[in-house]
Amino acid sequence: MLKLFNTLTGRQEIFESIEQKNVRMYVCGVTVYDYCHIGHARSALVFDVLRRYLEYSGYAVTFVKNFTDVDDKIIKRAHEQGVSYDVVTRRYIQAYHEDMGKLGIRAATEEPKATEHIPAIVQLTEQLVNKGLAYVVDGDVYFEVSKYPEYGRLSKRRLEDLQAGARVDVDERKRHPMDFALWKSSKPGEPAWESPWGLGRPGWHIECSAMSIRHLSETFDIHGGGMDLIFPHHENEIAQSCGATGKEFARYWVHNGFVQINKEKMSKSLGNFFTIREVFEKSEWSEEITGEILRYFLLSTHYHGPLDFSDQALKEAKSALNGFYDLFNRLRENNGSGGSADGLLKAAVEQRRSSFVQAMDDDLNTPAAIAALQGLRSDVNKILEKGLSLEARKNARQEFRSMGNVLGLFQLDKWQFNIELAGTATVTGSVRADHLVRLTDTEIERMIAERNEARVKKDFKRADEIRNELAVRRIIIEDKPDGTTRWKR
RNA sequence: GGCGCCGUACCCAAGUGGUAAGGGAGCAGUCUGCAAAACUGCGAUGCAGCGGUUCGAACCCGCUCGGCGCCUCCA
The missing domain is CATH 1.10.10 (Arc Repressor Mutant, subunit A)
Incomplete structure (x- = not known):
């Protein structure tokens, strides 16, 4: 029975889906104006694993992950590069799929884009205006925070405690400093769509409400994203969605912790980030770090806590993973010792699988789940010495494949699988010494x-x-x- | 100023009331031409510190120290 930490209640809760056998979940993807860094990878990976584990547990999962493909940063980037904004978004959406693909992150069931849902966004905004929860000023539409009495219930903040304006200028036209834009009028040269309030584009938060309602209905099971989205993004989504529909929005809110560099949050503004492709392409790592290693590393800490990124940590992940592949190689070889220990294998598998499931049920405790797999590795190594039949060896490999699939590990027959997949990436743009030529x-x-x-x-x-x-x-x-x-x- | 998170061995990291999982690194041994892998053994009388509750606490409560995050775009 899966338990998840729900930000909304601040507690771990037993997960119960609305429909018997289908889970509907929505995860905030990225704003596509640049390459993804390791922090984005962690977030995508956490929800990829949640989805895989739900499937392993017997659910079908309808998984929606959006792309924010219109906003200030995208427009700015397009201006800098002298191209249309959709050239920028198309480029980085493709890069997203390439990078996440290398990490073995599966595509979502639906990957909607804000610009493809303008009518739904306009409609939802109108609904909020008509209900008196939003107001129009000069072609902009703002959500009026004080009209939603439960504002702050996700982030556990009271409106009075939010010292708005302390770090940014308050727009004089807003009725309350925390009011936020649902629709923004456009300046000449910016991407714009027709609306009842004139030409403009959606604010950031409204797209997720509109797209989740469209693809998953008004109330759904799980909504996820990084910790930094709790406020204001997800708080605002709740206000808009519940305000408009009068129903509960998402039931379980799941948030992942940050990737850090030297104990500091990895972020664009601090400049202390590594992009996913840098980890694969640059420096001495390129021949050595595969998607599976990065994946193992990112799952070696519980998703809720911080995770310090370092070269050493990656190397340790590689060593650990190496041990598994050494075993898989040995399992393929016949050491001629027969099948005298076949019975021991079955018992070990059952015990370790039970630990694995227990760990995953406990709020996706991937470090403990990995420990169970390490335990099985140790068991099988010992049993293998005693003698396993061909069939038992195949079964053992299959068990690793099956549990590993939940974490996206152990799926390949050969070590260094990703070098083949990533082939071209390893030689582009970097000068390499002769002795490193592959x-x-x-x-x-x-x-x-x-x-x-x-x-x-x-x-x-x-x-x-x-x-x-x-x-x-x-x-x-x-x-x-x-x-x-x-x-x- | 408000809200919140974290502090477990050399490093990473589980454990949240019943007497410290797992991995990496290290050391010793078996095996081996050597090496690698595998196997065996060694490693926190203690979980930031100090008090308290309890038969019993890393886990609960209080205080202190240290690190970080959010309140602005951010996974």
Whole structure:
């Protein structure tokens, strides 16, 4: 039974979906004016895992994740680059799919864009004006915060406590400093749509209300996003949506913690961020850090807490993941010991799977879930020594695949899978030393064959030379007892 | 000024009332031409500090110290 921490109530609650077998969830995506950084990756990943776990638990999931494709920053970026705003948004939406794809983040069921929902946005805004919850000034429409008595219930703030205007100038035309724009009149040269209040474009918050209602109906199960969206974005969504429909909006609000650099929030404004593609493309990481490693690292901390990003942490994730792939390789090999320990495997799998499920049920405790998988790895290593049949070895691999799928791990047959997928990315734009130039599998295998010939002749000097050559290119080899050799990058 | 989060071994990180999971790094051993992997063993009498509640607290309460976030666009 899944429990989730619900920001709305401040407590962990048992998750119960509105419909029996279908969960409807909405997650705030990104504003597409730049490449995504690791913080965006974490958020996308947390909800990708939530979705996968709901599916693992037997639900169908209708998952909506939006793109904010019209706003001030996009317009500014378009001006800087001298292109139309939709050139900017199209470019970064594509980049989003590329980057998140490398991380194994599945596309949502629906990925709506604000600009494709203008009529729904206008309609919702009109509804709020007609109900007296919003007012029009000079072609702008504002939501009147004091008309929604429950304003602040998500972020646990009282209107009086919000020292509005302390850090920004208050617009004199607003009735209350916290009133926010539903519709903004446009200046010449800006993207604009027709509306009852003249040419303009939507404010930031209204699109999520309009699109979630459109795609998931007025009340749905889960609404997610980063912690920084709690206020004002999600608070405003609640005010608008509940104000307009008179019904509850989302039932469970789930928010992920930040990625930090040296204990400080990673953000554009602080300038202390790494984009996802930088992690893959730049510096010495490029041959070494795959999407799966980044994914493992991002899941090694509970989603609710902060997560410090560092080179060392990534390397540790790689080492840990390496251990799993070493085992998978061994499972493919027949060590000729028969199936005397097959029965032990079943017991171990059942015990570890139960721990895994228990951890995931506990508010998506991925570190504890990973610990269960590590436990199974240790168990299987020991059992394998005692002797597993071919079928049992296949089953063991399948168990890792099945639980791993919830976390998006262990799906590949070969270590370094993503290098193949990302292929072109690893060589673009970076100067690399000769010794880092990538060897093909065939070249590696030829070198290993030569080394093994040398070993047979007891020419260990030559054998070690070849191993060193490979080592310099980050290829690690392991000699097996039968005289053959396995290798990995 | 308001609201909130965090502080567990060398590093990362679970655990939220019953006597400290897991990983990485390290050390020792088995195995090995060597190496790698795997396996075995070693590692917090203590969970920022100080008080309190309790038969019992890392977990509950209070205070103190330290770090961070939100209140402005932000995943």
